[in-house]
Amino acid sequence: MSKQFRIAVLSVLIVVFVSRAYGQAVVPLDSANPSGYLLLDKGLQYRITKAINSMYNFDFPTAEHDFTVIMYQYPDHPLPDFLMALGYWWRIEVDVTNTRYDNIFIQYLDRANEKAERMFDADENNKEAAFFLAAGYGFQGRLYSERKSWTKATWAGRNALKYMNLSRGEAEFNPELLLGDALFNYFSAWIPENYPMMKPVMALFPKGDKALGLRQLETVASNAFYTRVEAQYFLFRLYASEEKRPYDALRISEYLHGKFPNNPYFHRSYARHLYAVGQWTESVSESFEIMDRIDNKQVGYESNSGRYAAFYIAEYYYRLGDRPMAKQYYLKTVAYGEESESQESGYYLHSLIQLGKMETAANNKVQAKKYFDRVKKFAKRKHPAHKEARDFIKKNKL
Structure with a gap:
């Protein structure tokens, strides 16, 4: 098995696990926010969603204006830097061979990670901080694997998985939580089916269920608030390629x-x-x-x-x-x-x-x-x- 292939599979796992962490960091709009986590603030949820919708529509000035306002209001929180990084990730996603946005993307993720690390150092039970570290390192791993920076990708992937595990433990939310579970169930079954050499690696993880994962993904795509578009993105790609629909x-x-x-x-x-x-x-x-x-x-x-x-x-x-x-x-x-x-x-x-x-x-x-x-x-x-x-x-x- 080539080193490039191992890193490619690791990149898939990063996406799956970070998505799982993301699902556990968000609650529906009608939930309370006893933890005080910024991600669970109802008013901010609406503003973030509006800005993210602008980002999906490639209206980056509008999205980044809103992200900058959040950055001004919460200068020590990783959320606004992470959102700015997401905007640059979508610029990269259109053509992953184009490297012009790499540096600024990594810079925003580094800033988000630094702020999240300070939060985590102050309180190792801070699930929100662990989430941002999992997501931040996960996105870095995706980019580094695209750039064939295998050592950096592996290091980022390991950190993403470490903090993903630490981000668990919040109340069980629905349907946002299902996105990560859906991707995990689908791909943890899909990988050993399509790449038999990966079976020993996948044996270290819980057993997946492709049919269940697909049903969960469909539920998220129809009912989720934050993760609906991401679920639809994964779903149409699976329908077109793997599911022959x-x-x-x-x-x-x-x-x-x-x-x-x-x-x-x-x-x-x-x-x-x-x-x-x-x-x-x-x-x-x-x-x-x-x-x-x-x-x-x-x-x-x-x-x-x-x-x-x-x-x-x-x-x-x-x-x-x-x-x-x-x-x-x-x-x-x-x-x-x-x-x-x-x-x-x-x-x-x-x-x-x-x-x-x-x-x-x-x-x-x-x-x-x-x-x-x-x-x-x-x-x-x-x-x-x-x-x-x-x-x-x-x-x-x-």
């Missing part, structure tokens, strides 16, 4: 795009799920809108989203038999893929194959060979695209 994935992504129309991640996911169920016209319409927003330099819309959008448009024209238009947008897919350094992605590789086939049909074998050679360069040998390129070159004597 593309229409359910489409339903949720359509809702999220409607609620947060300026979120590029939700926008391209909606276009993708329309494409997956064969609603080609609607997918192309959304894809053109994505590309227009990229051209207009709308916040968050960049080459990674463009790679998705251009590919769906190219496929649409190819199926219509309009080869010139298909070629134009396959070339755009390739250009966006290179700009976002996504040359190993399926859309990039498939676009090169399609371009190679079209050039072969036009008797431009030299150019066709160049496209197929690029496929072989960027695709791993066991990748289907690599095999298709080899077979096509051989069959057509390129």
Whole structure:
């Protein structure tokens, strides 16, 4: 098992466990707040939710204004710094290959961790402090694993798990609590099923239940206050990939795009799920809108989203038999893929194959060979695209 794979699995576990800690740090709106924890303050809950909704909609100035006000009111509390970090995490989430927000993201998490550590040092029974430390180190671990900083990722992951355990013990809340339990139940069963070599590692954790986890996730997605959007985010990804329920994935992504129309991640996911169920016209319409927003330099819309959008448009024209238009947008897919350094992605590789086939049909074998050679360069040998390129070159004597 490679070191990269071990860290990737650790990153998944970090997300699961930190989400579990998050669920145990929040109560519904009608609950009392005998602990005095800031996260449980009813009035602040509303203000935080409003700001977080602005963040999801990529209205960062509005969100950060509200976060700054909270920071002014509670200068020694980790909450506002953590929320500022979340805003930068969503900027990163749109295209995780882009490193320009890494430093400021880590700086806000470090500040949140320092404040939480002071709270924890003053009172080791402070569950709120433990939660912020678990979440802060967890998000650091996610970023470091993306950047292949394996030592830092491992260190952050261990701290996240340590403080996650210490954050337990508050009254049992519902339905916010269920998000972490749902993810834990699903992934702790999913990992050993899909990666048998991880079974000894997963044996150290409680046994999961995928079916139960999915039902819990659906409950959170329908009923939660704070964690509803996060549950919906995980749910449509599971529906689309693991559960093979593309229409359910489409339903949720359509809702999220409607609620947060300026979120590029939700926008391209909606276009993708329309494409997956064969609603080609609607997918192309959304894809053109994505590309227009990229051209207009709308916040968050960049080459990674463009790679998705251009590919769906190219496929649409190819199926219509309009080869010139298909070629134009396959070339755009390739250009966006290179700009976002996504040359190993399926859309990039498939676009090169399609371009190679079209050039072969036009008797431009030299150019066709160049496209197929690029496929072989960027695709791993066991990748289907690599095999298709080899077979096509051989069959057509390129």
